[in-house]
Structures are given as structure tokens and as C-alpha cells.
Amino acid sequence: MTSEDLKKTEKSRVVRAPTRGSYDRETTYGILDSTPLCHVSYIIDGQPFVTPTFQWREGERIFWHGSSASRMIRKCEGQPVCLAVTRLDGFVLARSAFHHSVNYRSVMLFGTPTKVEGREKELSLENFIEGLFPGRWETLRPMNEMEIKATTVLAMPIDEGSSKIRTGPPVDDEEDYALPIWSGVIPVHPAVRPPVPDPKNLDNLDIPGHVTGFKLD
């Protein structure tokens, strides 16, 4: 990010904890690429809204999509938004309530999204599916004109924002380390269960590798 962005980033850093900021693109991209779920916030008539959706990244831009009729999509386009991607890694149990915490990786981005149009829009939807399920796109019934029209893709440069990471054990008050209180971390992660085939699948279909190999971490 530019030094101008870095200033904004350092400003946004004080939201949570000044020691947890990190701003290099690789860290931010790593969090975005491993965590498709995001929360987008936007304003309607002075009221904040936050909507969960999926994001994907192409180079230095972040994308999301929705029904062209959806309120979220209509109210985000051309307006200032904030987008958060949060990955919970563990519960941090300390010797005092005050020092309990969580291990996490998070990204907060600011910007004004614009519509992606034409061939780029179709390609971006292909990238979205392929990013989650490599090889699936070419096996699918192709998108038709109505579906493309009914879908809006928004994109925003990844320029302004911050990423934050907390790792490791609790940090307790020095004198509390003498207390006989079990402390530590309970790690959590998104796990995948065996796939559930659609009962309407044709007989004898192989389960594709993008299903058997699907992982979220």
C-alpha cells in the first residue's frame, strides 16, 4: 500500500489494538484468499447495514456479487462501504477475565465499489467459482443471458484498510502468572464434513476432485 494508505491504515489500527496491525499486501491477500465469507457494511438513509456475502480477489481488487435486485448490491454501488473478513483461530483463556482474548486474522477494507461489466463480469464469476472449486466451471451448464443480467458483480481496489493478526498464548499481568489457573489457547478452525450428494444426482457420477479435496484452511 502507498504511504498515504499506510497513514490511513495506521489510523484505522486504533480501532482494536495498536500492537496487532500489519499492512503488507501478502498478509492481507493471504487472509482474503483463505476466507471467502465477508461482511459488507453500507448506509441506507443514515442507517448502517451489514450483510454477509462471499468475496474473491483478482490481483489488487476485491470482488463480490449478488442479485441485481438486492438491496445490498444497489446500495453499495458507487457508495462508500467497509468490508470485513474475519478468521477466528482460537479462544485465549487468561488468568483474569480482562486478559481473555481471541486469536484471529482479520482484514478491514474501505472503498467505493463499481460494477464489473461485459466480458470481465463473466470472467470474474468464473474466477469466483474456480477459486473455490478448481475445474468446476467447465463442467457446468453455461450461464445464460438472463442469469448474467440478474447478477451484479462489484469490485473495489484493495487500497485502504488494515489487516490484524493475534497469535499465541494469553498475556497476563506479571503477578497473575503465580496463580494456579489453567491458561492457554483453544484452537478452532473451519472443518469440512463428507460431501452430501444431491438425491437428484444421476446414477454413477464420480465425486469430483474439487469436492473431495475441498478445504478451508
Place this chain on the structure above:
Amino acid sequence: MTSEDLKKTEKSRVVRAPTRGSYDRETTYGILDSTPLCHVSYIIDGQPFVTPTFQWREGERIFWHGSSASRMIRKCEGQPVCLAVTRLDGFVLARSAFHHSVNYRSVMLFGTPTKVEGREKELSLENFIEGLFPGRWETLRPMNEMEIKATTVLAMPIDEGSSKIRTGPPVDDEEDYALPIWSGVIPVHPAVRPPVPDPKNLDNLDIPGHVTGFKLD
């Protein structure tokens, strides 16, 4: 929720998909109680912000907390906010890109949070810890005045909002069911790994039941 709230709820329902709304308190409470992570959105100078934090519920109110100095806390108090709790249950793979979806449970709440003060504030923090780790509070070094002052607890009535749930297999266009494309659901869930003791723990501490029995689903 009141019929007035229900109207607002039905309005907010069109954000995603009209068939996925459900509004009874038990459904909403079930989602909130099983999913501590939330995203709170608020406005600063016309710019939306969204911040991940943890929520907990007491009766018909939702609570969250933070450093009294945090921007999120200062900008939420007495202002309109939107709070989202999202639980991802599975990836839904269809026969066309368009009908790919996700299974999820989500809650979106609107309101104006107020500070929780005095004895109620301390009790609410105890409820927060005890909700996650039953029995832990009484084992901890007690909170001191400085810590209580440095922490702000916000609460908001659970009155206006909606919950949404999607479950089940993909819903494809009728003619696409004849295609030889593997479709179905990849279920995901938050899993817990074995606890990692703080290297600074005293020797021979038993791992408490609220750690060995910790679950997120």
C-alpha cells in the same frame, strides 16, 4: 417480535431471498447463542465501518464489549447500528454457476445500543465468560476497578431484525437435473483442536472441563 417489528423484518427480508426469512425468537436466539462472533456496523462521518467482535445474549437483549477507548465502542453508543451473526453450514454445488449457493444461519439486528453500568456491567461480563466457559469465572483473579473502568459493555434490545436459514441440496432449473454433473453440499462447521497450554502455566494444573468440553456446535 411485535407486528410492527415483523413488518420491518419482512422488509429487511428482501435483502437476500424472500423464501429464507424466519422470525421467531427461538430461531434467532439459537443462532446467537451458538455463534459468539458477530460483526457490528456503525457510521463515522458518513463512512460505514464494520468491526468483528463477540456478542452474548441475556434474555431479550444482545451485548458486546470492548475497550472504553475503542473507536467502535465510542461510535456505537447511542447511535444506530446493525449487527450480523453468520454461521456458514455448507457450500451448495449446483449444475449451473447461477444456482450455486451456501447453507447458512444468519441474524441481522438493528438498534441503538446503550452502556451497561454498575453492578449490571460486572454481571454481564461474568455472563459472557460463563456462557463460553462454564465455571471459569470463579476460578479467575477477580476484575479490579481499573479493568472495569477500561471496559465498556453495550446492550441493545433484540427487537428489530431478521434471521435467515438456508438448508438442503441445490435447487436447479428443472431441465438441468438431466445433466451428468455431480451436485450436492459440502458441509462445513467450526471445529475445535486440542487445547494448547500456556507455557507459563504452573506445573500439574488440571485442564478444566470448560476447556476439554469446549464446543462451537
